[in-house]
Amino acid sequence: MFRSSIGRKALMAVTGFGLLGYVIVHMIGNLQVYQGPDALNAYAKMLKGMATLLWGARLTLLVLFAAHVYLGVALYRENRAARPIGYVRFQYEQASVATRTMLLSGLVILAFVIFHLLHFTFAAVQPEYAEWKDPAGRPDVYAMVVHGFRNPVITTSYVVAQLFLGLHLYHAVPSMFQSVGLKHPRYNPLIRTLGVVIPLVIVAGNVSMPLSILFGIVGTSVGG
Amino acid sequence: MRVTLHVWRQKNARSEGKLVTYQVPQVDPDMSFLEMLDVLNEELVGKGEEPIAFDYDCREGICGTCSLVINGRPHGPEGGAATCQVYMRNFHDGDEIYIEPWRARAFPLIKDLVVDRSAFDRVIQAGGFVSVNTGGTPDGNTLPIAKTTQEKAMDAAACIGCGACVAACPNASAMLFVAAKVSHLGLLPQGQPERARRARKMVAQMDAEGFGNCSNYFECEAACPKEISVEFIAWMNRDYLKARLTEPDTVTPGMGAKVGPSPVAGHDATAKKHPVA
Structure with missing residues (x-):
């Protein structure tokens, strides 16, 4: 089944759906930065406390992500091979910029995810983070985030990556429904709306955090 | 000029x-x-x-x-x-x-400008038909079909097999053509007995011919001289996935041997209810 064109597109949709779910949960969790250090650090500690769930989720995400990237690249190569000689002139009629740049936006997101993991999860970009503790003795995630996003270069890279994520999702969300055939005249307007609203909400939510820290709206309690 | x-x-x-x-x-x-x-x-x-x-x-x-x-x-x-x-x-x-x-x-x-489109013929040979046993012509109006269903099937049947969808697709994918053929038969009662097998065989043949995959550019829809909607691609995706998930893996590309009892158009016991548009 997963050797067929339609089977692999369905797999692309299903893995993408799982990743989208994670992106939404991740954003909601992170928005606790607006509730202050205590809320965010307690949330981080709670996640670390649920080792089975945490590692289960990490493993699932890794598999979904790897499958999604692998399929994306494999399908792209096959699709190029299906037209060995291109047109001298070719005019697109209705494919959006998002549709035509899925591989590019996908690769940007891949690069960003690697950077993001190195930055906050493995503290490889700014290694001093690994040592920081808050007054309650928990890892001080809040101070780490605030310190990270006070750096305009890092904030800019996060914002740009989120814009690419939004572009990717603008094509991806309606595509998910198309690829598994979940379309119906009654629900198509809803699918179109979701295709705009979901990327907008995710980009707005994710971009608001680094920007409000960079501009000193959030995180004033953290020194230095 | x-x-x-x-x-x-x-x-x-x-x-x-x-x-x-x-x-x-x-x-x-x-x-x-x-x-x-x-x-x-x-x-x-x-x-x-x-x-x-x-x-x-x-x-x-x-x-x-x-x-x-x-x-x-x-x-x-x-x-x-x-x-x-x-x-x-x-x-x-x-x-x-x-x-x-x-x-x-x-x-x-x-x-020059002439290409060989017989790949389309082979996709049709793989399953783009209904098997009708010989015998008396069925009486008129013995198979009631809802008007909305008729019209939808006709929209798909308008496909003239020109290949513009393949030419327009950045992936050279034949999905719109195959979708039109799979759904114009799959929507009608006569197409029900072979519906799952048809979707599987035609898609397998499409893949074997070396067409690209669908990336939902929808350029095919814009180029189609009969303005066939990409909704039919979604319809075929669902039909194909359903066929793959409910039946064992036995179908190979091409004509192959028929599996199961010989279907009689529209009157077979296995014929499903009329599909809802």
Whole structure:
């Protein structure tokens, strides 16, 4: 089944759906930065406390992500091979910029995810983070985030990556429904709306955090 | 009016092709695009040159034989029309017009602007039919079909198999063609007995022919001279996935041996309820 064109597109949709779910949960969790250090650090500690769930989720995400990237690249190569000689002139009629740049936006997101993991999860970009503790003795995630996003270069890279994520999702969300055939005249307007609203909400939510820290709206309690 | 043409010329499948420029000085705006090429060809023959090879048959937009990518658009600038329905009044005096063949690995070039579209025939042979046992003609109105269902099936059946969807798709995917064929039969009661097998076999053959995958560009829909909707691709995706998830893996591309009891159109015990539009 997963050797067929339609089977692999369905797999692309299903893995993408799982990743989208994670992106939404991740954003909601992170928005606790607006509730202050205590809320965010307690949330981080709670996640670390649920080792089975945490590692289960990490493993699932890794598999979904790897499958999604692998399929994306494999399908792209096959699709190029299906037209060995291109047109001298070719005019697109209705494919959006998002549709035509899925591989590019996908690769940007891949690069960003690697950077993001190195930055906050493995503290490889700014290694001093690994040592920081808050007054309650928990890892001080809040101070780490605030310190990270006070750096305009890092904030800019996060914002740009989120814009690419939004572009990717603008094509991806309606595509998910198309690829598994979940379309119906009654629900198509809803699918179109979701295709705009979901990327907008995710980009707005994710971009608001680094920007409000960079501009000193959030995180004033953290020194230095 | 006067136009400048840049036409893809290629002697045969093995030789190198290139764009060759021709001037057509006396074009009547009421000529069809193909008549304009006929005029140019007569001139070429008169000069002892090889005329431009291009496909056509009915010249009234119903046979699906004509092709041509005109200025980067399959079937040219007119939406919802085949190349034979494009007129020179769609262009302006002094226009430069690029004419290229359908480009796809699954449509090998034969000569100039003519490509071999028999891959489509093999996809149809794999499952684009209903098996009807011989016998008396069924009485009229014995198979009630809802009007909405009829119309939807007819929208899909409008496909003339020209291949513009493949030509327009950046992936050279044949999904719109196969979707139209799978769903125009799959929507009707006569198509139910073979519905799952049809979806599986036609998709397997489509993949075997070397067409690309669907990336939901929807350029096919824009190029289709019969304006067939990409909703049918979603319909086929669902039909195919359902067929794969509910039946064991036994189908191979091509005709193959029939599995299970011989179906009788519309009257088979396994025929499902009428599909909902």
